[in-house]
Amino acid sequence: MPSVCFYFQVHQPFRIKRYSFFDIGKDHFYEDDEKNQVILDKVSEKCYLKTNRKMLDLINRHKGKFKISYSLSGTAIEQFEKYRPDVLESFKDLAKTGCVEFLSETYYHSLSFIFSKEEFRRQIEMHRAKIKEHFGQTPKIFRNTELIYNNELASVIEKMGFKGILCEGVDRLLKDRTPNYLYQPAGSLKIKTFLKNYSLSDDIAFRFSDRNWKEWPLQADTFASWVHQIAGNGEVLNLFMDYETFGEHQWEETGIFDFLDYLPKEIMSHSDFDFKTLSEAADSYKVRDIYDAPDFISWADAERDLSAWLSNPMEKEAAKRIYALEERVIKSENKDLIEVWGKLQTSDHFYYMCTKFWSDGDVHKYFSPYDSPYDAYIYYMNVLADFESTIDLFYKDKKEAKKLEKKSNL
Amino acid sequence: MPEITKPAPVKSPDLPKILMLGWEFPPVINGGLGVACHDLCIALSKYANVTMIIPKSNPDFVVKNLNLIGLNTIDAKTLRNIGFAGENYKKLNKVHYIDTHLNPYYNGKSAGNQPLDLKSQYLKSIQIGNETAEVFHIDDLYGGDVIEKVTVFGKLAAKLACSLDFDVIHAHDWMTMIAGMEIKAQTGKPLVMHIHSLEVDRGGPNSKGWVYQMEKHGMEYADVLMPVSHFTGKIIHDYYGIPMSKIHTCHNGIRPVVPFRGEKLFKEKMVLFVGRLTRQKGPEFFVDIAEKVLEYNQDVRFVMAGTGEYFNPLLERAAQKGIAHRFHLTGFLNLDKVRQLLSIADVYMMPSVSEPFGLSAVEAVQFGVPSVISKQSGVSEVLQGSLKFDYWDVNRAAQYVLALLNDEVLSEKIKEDAYKDLEHISWDNASQTVIAGYKKFNLIQDKVTS
Numbered sequence A: 001m002p003s004v005c006f007y008f009q010v011h012q013p014f015r016i017k018r019y020s021f022f023d024i025g026k027d028h029f030y031e032d033d034e035k036n037q038v039i040l041d042k043v044s045e046k047c048y049l050k051t052n053r054k055m056l057d058l059i060n061r062h063k064g065k066f067k068i069s070y071s072l073s074g075t076a077i078e079q080f081e082k083y084r085p086d087v088l089e090s091f092k093d094l095a096k097t098g099c100v101e102f103l104s105e106t107y108y109h110s111l112s113f114i115f116s117k118e119e120f121r122r123q124i125e126m127h128r129a130k131i132k133e134h135f136g137q138t139p140k141i142f143r144n145t146e147l148i149y150n151n152e153l154a155s156v157i158e159k160m161g162f163k164g165i166l167c168e169g170v171d172r173l174l175k176d177r178t179p180n181y182l183y184q185p186a187g188s189l190k191i192k193t194f195l196k197n198y199s200l201s202d203d204i205a206f207r208f209s210d211r212n213w214k215e216w217p218l219q220a221d222t223f224a225s226w227v228h229q230i231a232g233n234g235e236v237l238n239l240f241m242d243y244e245t246f247g248e249h250q251w252e253e254t255g256i257f258d259f260l261d262y263l264p265k266e267i268m269s270h271s272d273f274d275f276k277t278l279s280e281a282a283d284s285y286k287v288r289d290i291y292d293a294p295d296f297i298s299w300a301d302a303e304r305d306l307s308a309w310l311s312n313p314m315e316k317e318a319a320k321r322i323y324a325l326e327e328r329v330i331k332s333e334n335k336d337l338i339e340v341w342g343k344l345q346t347s348d349h350f351y352y353m354c355t356k357f358w359s360d361g362d363v364h365k366y367f368s369p370y371d372s373p374y375d376a377y378i379y380y381m382n383v384l385a386d387f388e389s390t391i392d393l394f395y396k397d398k399k400e401a402k403k404l405e406k407k408s409n410l
Numbered sequence B: 001m002p003e004i005t006k007p008a009p010v011k012s013p014d015l016p017k018i019l020m021l022g023w024e025f026p027p028v029i030n031g032g033l034g035v036a037c038h039d040l041c042i043a044l045s046k047y048a049n050v051t052m053i054i055p056k057s058n059p060d061f062v063v064k065n066l067n068l069i070g071l072n073t074i075d076a077k078t079l080r081n082i083g084f085a086g087e088n089y090k091k092l093n094k095v096h097y098i099d100t101h102l103n104p105y106y107n108g109k110s111a112g113n114q115p116l117d118l119k120s121q122y123l124k125s126i127q128i129g130n131e132t133a134e135v136f137h138i139d140d141l142y143g144g145d146v147i148e149k150v151t152v153f154g155k156l157a158a159k160l161a162c163s164l165d166f167d168v169i170h171a172h173d174w175m176t177m178i179a180g181m182e183i184k185a186q187t188g189k190p191l192v193m194h195i196h197s198l199e200v201d202r203g204g205p206n207s208k209g210w211v212y213q214m215e216k217h218g219m220e221y222a223d224v225l226m227p228v229s230h231f232t233g234k235i236i237h238d239y240y241g242i243p244m245s246k247i248h249t250c251h252n253g254i255r256p257v258v259p260f261r262g263e264k265l266f267k268e269k270m271v272l273f274v275g276r277l278t279r280q281k282g283p284e285f286f287v288d289i290a291e292k293v294l295e296y297n298q299d300v301r302f303v304m305a306g307t308g309e310y311f312n313p314l315l316e317r318a319a320q321k322g323i324a325h326r327f328h329l330t331g332f333l334n335l336d337k338v339r340q341l342l343s344i345a346d347v348y349m350m351p352s353v354s355e356p357f358g359l360s361a362v363e364a365v366q367f368g369v370p371s372v373i374s375k376q377s378g379v380s381e382v383l384q385g386s387l388k389f390d391y392w393d394v395n396r397a398a399q400y401v402l403a404l405l406n407d408e409v410l411s412e413k414i415k416e417d418a419y420k421d422l423e424h425i426s427w428d429n430a431s432q433t434v435i436a437g438y439k440k441f442n443l444i445q446d447k448v449t450s
Helices: A033-061 A074-083 A085-096 A117-135 A151-159 A198-205 A220-228 A256-267 A278-284 A313-324 A326-332 A335-343 A361-367 A373-409 B032-044 B076-081 B146-161 B174-187 B199-203 B210-221 B230-240 B283-296 B311-320 B335-342 B359-366 B394-406 B408-422 B427-440
Strands: A003-010 A068-072 A100-102 A164-168 A182-185 A192-196 A236-242 A287-291 B017-021 B049-054 B066-070 B123-128 B131-136 B168-172 B191-195 B224-227 B269-274 B300-305 B327-331 B347-350 B371-374 B387-389
Touching (some): A033 A074, A033 A256, A068 A074, A068 A085, A074 A085, A074 A117, A085 A100, A085 A117, A100 A278, A151 A164, A151 A182, A164 A278, A192 A278, A192 A287, A198 A220, A198 A236, A220 A256, A313 A373, A326 A335, A326 A373, A373 B394, A373 B408, B017 B032, B032 B049, B032 B427, B049 B146, B131 B146, B146 B174, B168 B174, B174 B191, B174 B210, B191 B210, B191 B427, B199 B210, B199 B230, B210 B230, B224 B427, B269 B283, B269 B335, B269 B359, B283 B300, B283 B311, B283 B394, B335 B359, B347 B359, B347 B394, B359 B371, B359 B408, B371 B394
Parallel strands (some): A003 A068, A003 A236, A068 A100, A164 A192, B017 B049, B017 B168, B049 B066, B168 B191, B191 B224, B269 B300, B269 B347, B300 B327, B347 B371, B371 B387
Antiparallel strands (some): A182 A192, B123 B131
């Protein structure tokens, strides 16, 4: 009996402002408050509220048989707390149905696994606490930023006690096998890997409104019939996508909400098919084969590797510099420094610096709040210069405070 | 330098036949227009039979694959027709000549057969045997009564065009617009106007004089406009009221060079400006940017290569700001000297107020110099690898200069990206775009260039 597993990514970064060279040393607030709020408002109205309402309706209508999973980044949750508590409430309502699972990820939606395992674990713990606080769940399944993944990651995550991990179903690693089973990561023993079925996922996430696509306009029954084709050759169909697909990337006018409205019914019209949260699927199905990913893969861009964040020298330099601060920031035990440092790790900052102009660059441009990747880099490095001097100042003050203390003790 | 070989060889009869009308042309050049026309013609000759009419040509200057006609010269065939067989003229077999009596009023196709009655200070009689012929004679392209010059040029070119076979008229800038319109009126052939620069660029948006009127009238009369950038296309639309549907952008190309790195004789970094010191190039912004940068980094020298009416005011402005010790005006420099500067520059700066293209920024790229250029330029559309600012945004430009001077990762990355852009910036690409434009507007048959 095959199961369909929906997982939606909900993420918003704290975008940094057009922080100029002349601001260094003068302005220690880096976020573009206004832009962050405007974007969150827009996405909340167009996507989060509407889609949450639709999901709640579907769960009620199908009497608990429709199940879904979410991953909310820590930065997204913080922004809901700050700007849109109504959206946070609607997620809590979903959590109360018992049909919704919340996954684990790095709090800052960061690339920390690549640069610092310690920071990586710290962020997972932070995120776990945040999810527990709002939704009363402890995540059992992990998904790394933008599905960045390799064997080592799976092994680290297994040791942290997770029972499942999400990953892109990359053709070159599947080697003609189907993504529609659970796999065992090479080098791990217990943890199960969920592979994204990118073909069916992208039919919804990317192609749905494409008028040049031969399947346009896509109807729920057509899509369900493709889903049903896996019967006999698959157990778990993983439909993973950005939650903003609904209403934001695919506007309401494209009919995406109507599609969503009919989809569960159409999929369950075949009595063998059901919906499961990722934890339920992990409990219900055995692994069928080994998935060997020695090198990093991801769900981003055509390359499905790290090139969306770490392919050019600017991205590498920026990432190197921010992670080089780890020891001094953490040892400071200063809450503000640690928080700013965390926010500067969000992968989006590096995504905006990407210069793969002529192919995927378009997508990067769509999401970027800046005029060019160079601007993204220049502002980030200016911020970093100011942040570094703030850290210096912190230690200098501390030293002097100690001196004063000594003096007064004498 | 252009190749100098034997006169135009026989071309395939299948290729479209283009009648070009130019003003500046090597070796008689004033700015970038002559070079651009020349290089475009050469590249285009691969896809078309090109005949180019210009005011002045030098019999020693022959361009391969191009039928070049200077109105200052005389055609050997015509000489034979009027019965002159002097040995001295035998060598000139591709030079054309206009009948003595020129009629300034065209009246349909028959105009070519009618004598033209035209008096002008720019016509010069020459004695050929017993006959008198008149040729176009101007000492320099832009001095004197330039309106009369372009008018006479137009009449003569139109007269001459009656003896030529072509599919498309392709005129360059306002100086040849009268010629283009006259020829279109006489022959009914489609008229393309290639726009390299407009009065609105040179004189600002309030320039509404004779040249502006000429441009507006010419562009309205033309069938297709080919500006050298979308930026210029937008000016054509916004300031001249021409519908976008007539506009087909053709970005310029550039001649390949063999770049070299020179040795700087001072330790400071160097920021370079190359261009005429006129309003259009925004030289005063360069001074303001320099001042802002020097506030934060004193180890920089700012060099301006070029001359113009802003020379003295700029000198004063720099002195007034107290940055004269880091600010250098070189005056006019020839190409070799400009290249020497490019070879030691660390940043190229182009703060143009209105720059239809801006080939100099591409030259900087060829020399591996990262560039900071205004968004009000055509070249910003083809150079991904550059930092762009609104010409009035001095702070932003200064920030970019500082970033490039302080951050090697950034400057190397921009250089690398700009090199990639260079692959797309060629005269061959430009001429293919021109041909594509002819086809798009059905000026030529599709099959003939396949």
